[in-house]
Amino acid sequence: MTAIWFIFALMTGLAVLALLWPMSRRPGFAAVPEGEARIATETGFYRDQLREIDRDAARGLLAAPEAEAARAEAARRLLRASRDPGRVAGAMGEPALRRRRAASAFALSTVPLVALLVYGIYGSPDLPAQPQAERLAHARTAGNDLAAAVAQIEAHLAQAPEDGRGWAVLAPVYLRLGRVEDAIKAYENALRILGEEAGRLADYGEALVAASDGVVSSKARDAFERALRQDAKAVKPQFYLARAAEQxxxxxxxxxxxxxxxxxxxxxxxxxxxxxxxxxxxDGTAPPAAAKPAMGEEQRGMVRGMVEGLAQRLAEKGGTPEEWARLVRSYGVLGERPRAEETLAQARTALGNDTAKLAPVEEAAREMGLGTAKAVP
Known part of the structure; x- marks a missing residue:
């Protein structure tokens, strides 16, 4: 830790010196050979000009007053050119040089002190170091620990499937991991074994909404209504039932x-x-559509890509009634009613118009306001 502070102090000092060094130097106005040559050239020019004025006055080309005025101007310029610029500039620059040196000394002593005080007040000098490699390793360890804990609970439930508390613990973890179908089954087992409770019913309904791409299905609505019968002030059921009414x-x-x-x-x-x-x-003018927050273009494009992938797989290989129902809902949520109707007709054909198999598909169609599509011949 001491070495780090020493390096920081050295870097700060070098940076300050690099900035202030030009301010502490005396201006380089001393005469040099090039400057002497320039002065000799200028004075020679004005002496020649004086001689030329004298010749023009002697030949009568200039009147006496004009010649006198020209001589005075040329003499004034000769005198100015003959002065030593290094000595004059040095005399004039000495007070400014003293001021710059004083400012440099003040900045050199004050800036590091102010920086240390500010860091001591607002920084965290006692915070232990957290290298990126260690943080990444910790994150991986946490992820591995969660996976190991889930696997351990799953192994326990395989041996004791009637442990309702285990299902209640596992269900929200499944939902957080994106294993929505597993979360729904875990909630159903917990409700069956432990009985209905407002919070558990609300979480179960939320999992059903997640499985339906944000649509409050009739099954989810029933769960929320049962939760309200357990607790009339529960927030989550009230919110989703309001969303259902909007849909x-x-x-x-x-x-x-x-x-x-x-x-x-x-x-x-x-x-x-x-x-x-x-x-x-x-209260605005926009239609409620699927009663979901508006998706950005990037999110909408990602959702559309997943939907198209599911549509292509169902068209090529077929699928379960639940997958057909999900596709119908997805097109409804995206506001593509013609595609939803076409998918409904394809599902009826693929499932052979079997009423039992078509039940989840028809439910999805009703939720989306469909149901008029006919099977594809």
Whole structure:
């Protein structure tokens, strides 16, 4: 640590000296051979000019007053050119040089002191070093620890599948890791074993919304309504039910629910800005569409790429009813109703118009306001 501080001090001193060194030097106005030659040339020119004036006056080309005035001007210029510029400049520059040296000494002693004081007040000199390699290793270790913990809980649940507490612990971890389908199954097991509880039902509904690309499906809506029956003041179910009303086109109902949430919210509630944004969207002129925050172009392009990949795979190899339903919802969320209707018709053909298999697809179609498409012959 001492060596580091010494290096910093040395670097600071060198930087200050490099900046102040030119200010401490005496201006180089002393006469040099080139300067002497220039002075000799100028004085010789004005002496020749004086002699030329005398000749013109003797020949009568200049009147006496004009000749006298010309001699005075030429003599004045000769006198100015004959002076030693180095001596005059040195005499004139001496006070300025003293001022620059004083300013240099002040800056050299003050700047490092001020820097140390500021760092001592606002910095963290006692903070231990955290090299990047160690931070990256720690992050990898944390990720490995989480994966190991998940694997350990999964192994335990394989041996004791009726451990509801284990499923309740694992479900939010699955959701955070993006394993949405696994999270839904874990929540269902926890609800079945431990019973219904408002928070667990709300989290289960949120997982269902995530699986539906942000659409509040009828299954998610049922979970949120059951959560409200457990706790009428629960925020998450109220918010998603307001979003569901917005998706259904019932703007008045959605506005009333959002307004009730905003009115009951504490000023520092982290979800309050989202509620206010939803109210502003409803009070504006834009249609509610999928009742989701507007996606940026980059995010929309990424979502579209995933949707097109799923569409191509289903067209080439087919898929499960849930995958067809997801594709229908995705096109609905993107606002591409014709593509959603076309996908619905393809799903009915691919699944052979089997009512049982088509149930999730038809549910997705109803949520998107579809249902008129016919199977592709």
């Amino acid at each position: 259904d086109g019932d703007r008045d109902k959605a506005r009333a629910r959002y307004a009730a949430l905003a009115a009951a919210a504490p000023p520092d509630a982290p979800w309050l800005p989202m509620v206010r944004d939803s109210l502003a969207r409803l």
